[in-house]
Structures are given as structure tokens and as C-alpha cells.
Amino acid sequence: MSFDHSVTATTDLVDDRNDLHYVPAPCQVACPVGTDAPSYIAYIWQGEYEKALEAINATNPFSAICGRVCDAPCEPACRRADSDDAIAIRNLKRHVLDSLGSDFALPPVAVTQSKTVAIVGAGPAGLTAAQDLAEAGYEVHVYEATDRPGGMMVWGIPRFRLPEGVIEQDIQRMSRHCPGIKIHLNSALGDQVTLGELKQNHDALLMAIGASVGKTMNLPGESQPFVKDGVGFLHRINAGERPHLPETVLVIGGGDVAMDACRAVKRLPGVKSVKVIYRRDAEAMPARAEELQGAIDEGIEMVYNTQPISVVDGRAIRCLRTEMGEADTDGRRRPVEVAGSEHDIECGLVIAAVGQKAKCAELEAHGLMAEDRVKAIFEGMVTEDQMIFAAGDGGFGGSTIVEAMNHGHRAAYYMKAFLQGNENPLPYKTPYRTRRVEICNDPLWEINPRVHQEFSGLGENPIEFAEIESTYTASEAKVEAARCFRCDAETGSADFTVESRESIFAMARMTSEQDDQQQQILDSRLENRVDPFGTEHIATLDDLVFLPANLSRLVIDPYREECKTRTELGANRHLVLDIPFIVTGLDNAPAEISDAYGKSIANAGAACLGRRGIEGAKWLQIVDDKVDSAADAVVFEADTVLAAGSVEKSTQQPAGLLVNNSNVEQAIDFGLAHELDFLVLDASGGLPGLDAEFTAAPDLSIIRRAVKHLRQLNCEEEIDLVYFGGLRTGTDSAKVLALGAIAVVIGASAVLALGADISSGSPKFSSELSHVERKQRSANLLQAFNSEASMMARCTGKTNLQNLEPEDLRAITLIASKTVGIPMSGSLEIHQT
């Protein structure tokens, strides 16, 4: 299997916020490492797992681990969480890693710098920094106190959530990618290595020592042996111990450690009842909702609003009931003890999971420790010693894996600056990238509910610590991925762009008192937009709009009232059509295509234009050799007859000229002189072939030149105009009819409706459609064009398509106004070319 490494091999991460069509999605912003979740989700829908994996791994070296145990702040931030349910962003990640993770490798990066770095602690913060620094070419020595790399990912998370092999997968990938990372196991700071040695041997140091010492509850009687601390307990369990425990076990605390501890206990022999004692209510619990639910589902009892006040000799915890009080300075509501509510909760073991702290005698001896963490400032991630940096739980308090990775990225950023002698680097900012993945098109994206993972909980034999849940199948993943709102992607509206939508969202989430935020939004909204038309813009039919009937004209009901479409083509001799549409470009098309159109053209009362006729359909013959008596009208190429100075027309067949931008006026003069009936204005060039039409937008000036010349000659009624070039809709057609054509020729649209592939520049057909489908599609296209054109006529108050007139149109760009001679809306002035 091969992967595209073009992006991940670079060390400087790209930030895409300057892209006018991109705003990072809430999930991406919520992710401390800025994971491009919308892109990887969209790639999953497309089945492009390798690309998904690249997007996942780009800023997250522990992708496999995070696919299972990330705190996933992206999910509560997901906008769909506010409507039915958040996208299962984490499990989608796991699905990709489970599918491809073990094969996923990144190319090795060599050591290119002479300076080296020491990192103390091989947890998520330390190793993330190690990878960033190694990618920048530094040799990195990681000193790990225990016998395994991974930090709390190894020692804190039980195997039923994070099975064997997953951590190894991520760490091995990193090791192969960064040979410059040397991990020294069993090398505790202060024991095996000293700070002095590190400072001497390396050019910068990172203290990512973690917070692996459980805090105490500060309760009377806490030192009794039946009271254990949560991290210590989990460390033993994760080292492989499976102790026999008393029947009833209490876990004190409401965080993730408490959840992991209580669930581990539940699986151990001897245990019958596990209770979690938490001083606030369920809503205030810091544990991830999914972990909490998992614990409840596994039969663990949650005892909320209960504050332990002492440990009763060898048998119980004494508690008070609490009520939720006023919000504290941190915004969380304070638990207020209820006087006289003392009660004892009996138990055989207490596990206190009330927080962790860092401890390091060596750093303390050097004055680098604050009370329970390394003394460092978050801006710069640096300690009082300018070559020593800090990151992770040990530096900034207990957090999650993904926050620790953010610390690692930040620390690496500032360390690189230090190593390069940049004393005042710009503040670190999490980069946001987008891979600009197409939005997925699943018809049920609005409806489908979240696909849930299969949850097996304790499993058949709890002590085995079997994994609690499975991941998606490929088809489940696709359904789930389709649900993504794609908050990052540009909208379909140039008016309500993704950027304007997001500023409205922001406006709706701040108060009038927040003057600074209001001012920021005001300033950003005052920025000028890029001129949507600019100097390069060429006039297209999109630049014209119809004027609807309101009060000054009788409104015609486009849903119901009739609109006549009968067309008499030809000023002298007529070709009568039921609808003013002529299909072209079928001369060289496979017989299946032209046959399908033949019947549809005949049924619709339209006609075809080309060197060859199609059986059943009225035919305007483009004459290359001689006139075919079977043709219903004939079209001579203007250049040919102008050169010859004469034309051989028959007395019955209406006759016209095929005109292009090089010969409009001469062709008109010739046509009038020879009493021809019509002109086919080829605005794209190249008729009867379609390649030119596919190549570029039509040159609309041809129709204005023709009308203008005829008007100057006062001969507007003497010869009819048929238009060809770039007609994509019935509306385009109606605009051309309003500009002065009596009928229109459609080419590219006609073949696209039958599935032509135009990627090569010329239409190519495949046998994918059946004969019935081709017939139906060709009929449908003509019907759609005619009904759209008629709708436009009726909107302007006309009951006959042929009554459309220039006065029904306005231009919305100056170039279009000049090109076709239609006034600008608002100004009512016609611009002369």
C-alpha cells in the first residue's frame, strides 16, 4: 500500500484561513490540534481512506489511540449536536485507523541539525514535541522513567478502552518516521539522569513529566490502607495486575480517571458493587458523557451530590449531601453541603480519583517546581531557565491526550524558535487546514440518525478486559459520514457565503455589552469583498435578468396559464415549429444518440440542424455540397456564399446563412439582397461541431451586431435571426429570444443530457443509458428548455414566447450592458459599444 506523503513530509503546517471560501468548522476549532475532521469525514464517504488517514494524522501523531479514547471535544462542538446528534467523529477516525492504520507509514526524516534536544517524559506531550522537533531535523532524546513509552496513555487507560497494540501502532509509526528520536526507557530524571547532565549534553530541554501522583482528599482517616489513589490503582492494573477486591468499592471523583477506575474495578474478581461518589450533579460531571454512560451501562451506581467528609475506621466513608449553589469564579456551580445530612456509605475499598499532580525532586531541587507542577508560563511554554521548556499535565495541570498533544506542538514551536535564536517569536496558533473535499451527496443526509457503535460492556468474562465497543462497518461509516453538515465548506450561495454565514452565527452568540467582540465583527464585516466581476469578466447570459410583471403589467400565472410557443421561422418562406428549439451537434454522434433525438424532436415539434438529417425530425440542412430536397430548410455557410457572390436556393425551402462574428454585417447585406429567410448566428463558432461551444463562453456581441445592423437598414422584419452558442437552460434561450432571435439552437446541453463526457473537450458517449432512457432524456431536455423559457415569458407578463423583447431584460454588469445593449438595472441607461 502506498500513501501520498506530499503534505505530511513538510514541517511547516499550512494554515488555510486566508482562503475566502473556507472557515474552519466548529469541530476543527474545538480540536486542540485542529484536526481537519470535515475533510476526513468527507473522504470516508468517498471511500478514500488513505486520504482520510493523511488528514487525521497530519497534526495528530496518536491517531490510532485517539480513534478510541480521545476526549473528542469535536463532538459536543458539532453543530449537528444541536439538532439530532453529533457526528461520531471519533469512531469514524477509529474506523479508518482500524482499516488502514497498521499499514500506514510516514517517510523517514533525517537529522539535519547539529543541536540536540532532551525531552523528559514519553507521554503524548513529550512525544508530540519530539516528532515536531525531529521533523525539523533535530536529534531528540526522550527520557522515560517507566519501562514503556506512552505516559498516561499506557498507564492511565485500561485495556478495555485501549487494547494492546494500538499504542504500539502509533509509537512505531513515529519511530520509523523519526529515526532521530531516541527513547531512553527506565531513565527517571534525578535517578538515572540529572538535570545538569541534560543541560550539558543538549541545547534545549522539555519537561513533559506528566502528573502521575494521585492527589489526596485531605480527609480525616484518609491514610488507612483501604484508601487508594486512582492513578496509582490504574497503574497497577495497566501493568497487568488483576487483584481480588472487596465486595463493595467506592470511587471518589467525577473525572475520566474516576470513570476508568470504577470500570476497571467492576471487572475485577470479588467485586459485587461499585459506586461513584461525586459532589456535584450529573450535569456538572467532567467525565465524557459517553464514558459516564458506559459506566452506568456496565452496572456502576452513580451517587451524585455527595461530599465525603471523613473516612470511618476500616469500613465506610462519611458523607454529606450537597445542593448545587451559585456559580463559582470558574463558572461551575459550587456544591453546597446540606447541614445535618451526615451518612455513612459502607465499603471495603475506597479509590480516590480526585486529581493528579506532578512530582519531581530533581526539578524541585533546582527551584523549577511550583506546588504541584513545573513552574512555567503558557505563553512561550518556558520555565525560568530559558533553555528549559514545559508541556503536558506536569506543566499545566491535568488535561486530555489531545490537549497534551497541543502542548507538545506549542512547546516544539517555541523550542525551535529558541534553537534558531529567535527570541521573540510570534505567538503560536493552532493551524487550520482544509483539504477542500467535495461535499457528499447522500439523499438521506438530513434524515439518518447517528449510527451507534455496538457496545459490549463487560463482555462474557470481565477480567479479560475485552474491548467495550466495536467500530463501524464500511457501510455504516458511509452513512454516518454523510450526516456531516460540512460547516467548513463554501455554501452554494454567493450571497450567503460560508464567511457571511459564520459572522451571522457569531453575531447571534455575543451580547451588546461585549463591545470588543462586536467591534471585531464590525471591522471584519466592513472589509471590502473582491469585485465579483472585475476587469477580466466577460459578458454572459448570467449577467442579464428578466423584469417580472407586478403592477405595471398584468401578471400571468406561470404555473397554469398558457404560453404560446409556435414559431414561424423564415421571413419569406416559413418553417413552422411548435417550439422555437433546434438541436444540433448530432452529425457525428452515434446512431443511438441521434435516433433518440429524432423521435423527441419530432414529438416536441422542434427541428434539428446539421449536415445530416435525422429520421422523423424536421431538418435544417447545413449545406456543404448540395441541397438535399428532403431538408425542411437549408443553411449555407456565409463565408462560402460571400466568396462565391451567389447562392442557389430552391423556391420552396426556407433558406438561411450560417454567420459568425467575422462576417455578420456582410452576411446580413447578402441575405437581404438575396431575399434569404433567416440567419443562424453562431456565437460560439464551429457549427455544426460542438467543440468550440464546449471550449468557451459564447460571444454575445454577435446578436447585438446583427440587430443593430438590421435596425440601421430598417430591415428588422425582412430576415429572421436564429441563435446558437452556450445555451445551458431554457432561461438562457429566453434571454436570446428577448434579444431578438426567433429560434435558438442547442448543442452542448442536448448531448450533456444524454450523458456525454466532455472532459476531453469533445463529447464522448457511453452505452450506460438504455434506449428508453435516452429517448426519455432527450424528450425531457426539450420539454425542460421549453417550459423554462415559457416560464420566463409568463413571469414578464407575456403569453407568447415570441413576444419577449429587449425591454423585458436588464443587465447587472456593465460589460453585459455594453455587449448586448441592454440597460443596467437601476440606471435605465443603455451603454453604447
Add this chain to the structure above:
Amino acid sequence: MVTLDLSQLDITQANEKIRQCGREGVDVEIINPDARHNIGVGLVDPITVKVKGSAGYFCGGLSDGAHYEIESNVGWAVGDNIYTGSVVVGGNAGAIAGVAIRGAEIVIHGNMGSRAGQVMKAGTLCCGGNAAFMSGYMMYGGRIIILGDAAEKVGQDMSAGEIFIGGEIESLGNDTEIVDMAPGDLESINEFLDRYGMSFSGQFTKVVSAGKKLRYGNSEPRTRPQPFFISSQSSSYWNAKVQEDIWIKGEVGRYRIRGYGASKPVPHLNDIAFARDITQAPSDASVLEGINLRTKVGGRFGAKPLDLSMPVMIAPMSFGALSRSVKIALARASRLSGISESTGEGGMLDEQREEADQLIFQMLSGRLGWNIKDMLRADALEIYISQGAKPGLGGQLMAKKVTPELAKIRGIPEGIDLRSPSRHPDVLGADDLVIKVDELREATGHKKPLGIKMGAGRVNDDIKIAYKDGFDFVELDGLQGSTGAASTEVLENVGIPTLSAIQEAVDGLAEIEAKGDMHLVLMGGIKDGIDAVKMLALGAHCVSIGTAAMIAGGCIACMQCHVGSCPVGIATQDKGHEARYDIDRQAQNIHRYFESVRWQMAAITKALGYDDVHSINRDDLVALTPEAAEMTGLRYVPGQRDNTQHDDKLTDLSRKAG
């Protein structure tokens, strides 16, 4: 019985007295009616009004529960929009007799004019003589009994209901068929005739809807929109969006449908800038202090104007296009921010009325949910002619949204692809509208501001007509105006941009030397306080905001409003999807959004050195693009405020706020 002599009273005085008699429960006799228009309109008490002679237009119209007996003939639209009650006409009736009735009984002993029973929903319209062409035109329900002959196109485009003809039928209308009389039909007709002292001994022919045009034949494949820049790069004329459109049209054989407004780039308010740099707006004192934003709308003829805390309204959007929950949230937000909310098409909800302090009642061609009681409890009235998203067409509501509840409030059959009529039955031109305005004012005692909503087309002409027709305010909706469902062709291609709409309106009114007393309310792509202030400077009196308020309340701009399965519970009637919408939270979000709009308007007003937002004027603006300059006549100053680097502060802000 009180006798009123119309040779002594003008119609306004007479109607005031009739309503007073209604409140007192006293019947009324009217002498010397002289075919006066609007006799007895707006009566909501069950008294009997006897007209000794002939009545003009709209006799007994917009009433509920009253009984009218007219000795001789009536003009057009007798019994217009009556809910319950009856009208008995001794002679002949003009066109559109019983138009839009919703349960009333209308009996015409003589002949009746064309389009009788147009868009009626329920009740019985009975004609003793002959009916002119298009009886039952676009009727949605109820029964028409014609004892004599029916002229051509009987039941043209009817959706439901029954038409019984005793005499000859000249021709049937589109999508109708003749069916056998059902058991009970005849008994029910005879019972009705008996009650009104009529009888008939011949055979009836029963005409009903054939139902072939009530739904689009095949449904359009659902696709999420491609980013707009795909379709607006002129370098790629046959881009993926164009190809997708053609492919789908090949499949369904008609125009595509979606929600939202014009999606293509159009010259707009962000192509004009303030003539002075206002980015350093003062932030020392409270921005809102000392700045007047309060705005009154609609007092031109002495009605009680809307009194808005700032020149902003919530745009008319229907219950139907939107879920009930969203209408409640919008109404609440409007109250919290001191601005007005509007019913849009399809009737007023009780909860909406309770939540909103100032509520505009919209009146549309299909007469869906239009009734006198809601008019009377509204704070302003607005007659809809068209809208920016689909001018020239009536409203469109796809079948998925026409639920039993929705159908009931609108008075239509459930599960049809509702395509409202494009024009009012009684407004065929500007002069009809003058008479309609009279009826509306009469029915509500001249107390309520009356507006007109129009999509921007020939604004320069239309605005003059609106002025002369006597409206208090105009809601003018540009090309960018959004909707819950419309043909993409119309969305993108019919109507002029909002920027040109305001200019043509201002110029048009200046040309007839209007006194500035008809207020211009501009809408169509107004996103924030900046857009609003620019619009005011160009001459609008107020702006109306729809889509942006939706977005503030959780809309993700997926443009699939028409599908009816809105992922956030906004554009849906599906209860399961609606449950996704948290009214309390979103009402607060919408409210905060409007407060931010207020903050922006105040900050700009202050930065420009004014203390009243209405003092800002054209001199404070410049055009940044030649298009904007041409459309507005503003000075063209390219690069007035140089396009600074795209700032990512904003995105961080919006994310933090979540």
C-alpha cells in the same frame, strides 16, 4: 332593527355603525345603498344586514358569522373571503362571487359572473341562474351549485371541491373530470336549496379535479449544492454545476427547485463603502448611548404606525415554509428586540400572535389562512403582489410540507404540491388595487398601516403605482430575496438586484414628487447592521431581514428548504425534524443577532458623526465597483478601504462562541 340611510352616511360611517350594531346584536337595514362598494365588510358578529337595493364591490366581504340579504344585484367579489355566515343576493352577481369563501353560504338567485368561487376553500356557492366562464377557478374545496348553464372552463385548475351543474356545460377546465353523483350528494343539495327557498328538478353533472396536476410528476433527485464558485467562474462555462443541472433536467423534464435566493454573484451592498474610514469607531462610551434608531412605519393616512426600536423588521416567512417552532422563536425575538414580525403566507398562529408585540399580517393571492379575525388582531397589514425570490409566481410549498395541520390552517387539500396563484383574484391591475385597498381599510376601520410587498422588477413604474394606490409602506424585495422553494431559473434570473431596486424606487418617487410619506422597506440579502445602514443611506426607511435571521437561529445554508427534511428543524413540517429545533435557545440567538445589528447601526452612525441613523445619506457612501456606481449613481471610488488581509479573528470568535 336599525335603519341606515346611505344617502346620509358615507360608507366608512355606515360600516362603523354596522359594526356597532353587531357588537350590540342588533340587525341592520340599509336603504339607498346606491351600489356602494364595501357594504358591511369586516363584520364579525352574527347579525343580519338587509340591503334594500343593489350593492357594489365586496359586499359582505372579509366577515365572519354575519348574514347579508341583498334585494337586488351585487358587484364583484360578493362575500369575499367570508369564513362563516351567509349572503343571499336577489338579483345577479358580478365576477368572482364567493371568492375565497371558507365555510360561508352564498346564494345568488340570478346569474353570476366569471370565476365564481375562485380559490374557495369550504362552504357553498349556489347560483340560481347561469354562470359565466371559469366557475370554480383554482378552488381548493367546498361546493358550487349552478342550477342553470355554466360557460367555458368549468373548474379550471381546481385542486379539490365539487361543482354541480344543472344545465349545460360549455367546456370543462384543465385537469377536471365529470364523475357520477355520490350517494347523498343530491339530498344534501336539495336540503340546501330548501333552506334558501329554491328548487331544482333536473339532472346535475358533477365536476371534480382530475388530480393530474396536483403533484409534480416525478421527483427531482436530491443533491446538496456545490460551492457557488464552481458555477460562477466564467473560465469554466460548462462547469460541474451546469452539467449537473442539465443531467437532472434530462431526468425530470422541468426546472429544478431549491430554497434560498439568487446564488450567483450580483452587485450588492458590499460593493459600496462608507466615504470615511469608520473602522476606528469610538468604543469608550456605550456605543448605543445617544444614538436614535427608533423608527415608525406606516402613518401616511392616520393609521397607528408600527413603532420599531430600530429600522429593522423580520421579513415575511410563512408557517409552512418554516416550522411552527421557528415562527414562535422569530416572534419572540422580534418582541425582545422591539421590532416587527410578519406572518408570511398561510395564516397567523396563536402562539406567534402572543409572542410578537408587533405583527404584520400578510395577505396573498391564494387567500391561504387569510381571515378577518387575524387581520383585526394584526398590527399592520400587507398585501403581497410578489417576492424577490420568484416574482411573477405565487408561493410554492412542496407536498412533504403540506401536512394535515398545515392544510387545515390554509384550507387546502393535504399532500399537494402547492403552487399559489400568481395574482390576486381581484387585482388584475393597478386600479383594482385601489378598490382592494379601500376594502381592506374599511374592513379594519382605517386603523392599521397597510403595506404592499413586491419583488423588484420595473420598480421605477411599480413604485409610482403603489404610491398612487395609497399604501402606507412598500416592502421591496430584490433579486437576492430568499424563499423556501422556487424554480432555480426564477431565483437566479427574474428581478433586479436589491441595490438597483432601492435606487429605482427613490428615483421613481422623486419623479412624481412624492412627499416621502410612503415608507420604503428594503429587503433581499440584508445581512447585518452595515447593510442596513447603507440601505438607509440610499433612501430606504427601514430594512427587512429574513435569511440572516434564519441563520442566526441555526440555519446552515444547505439550501434544501424545499425538501422538507431540514436537518436543523427550520424548514420542515416533520415533527421529528422540528423537535431538533430548540425554541428558547434559538429565540435568544436570533435576539442577540438583532442586538448585534443594532450595535453595528449605532456604531456606524456615531462614527459618521450623527446621532440619528436616519441622518446618514448618500453623501456618506461611495461605490467600489463600476457596477455599483452605475446602479446607484454613487461616486466610483475603487479601493476606498483597501482590502486588508482576510482576518481570522472572526472565525475564532464564532467558534469560541460555538
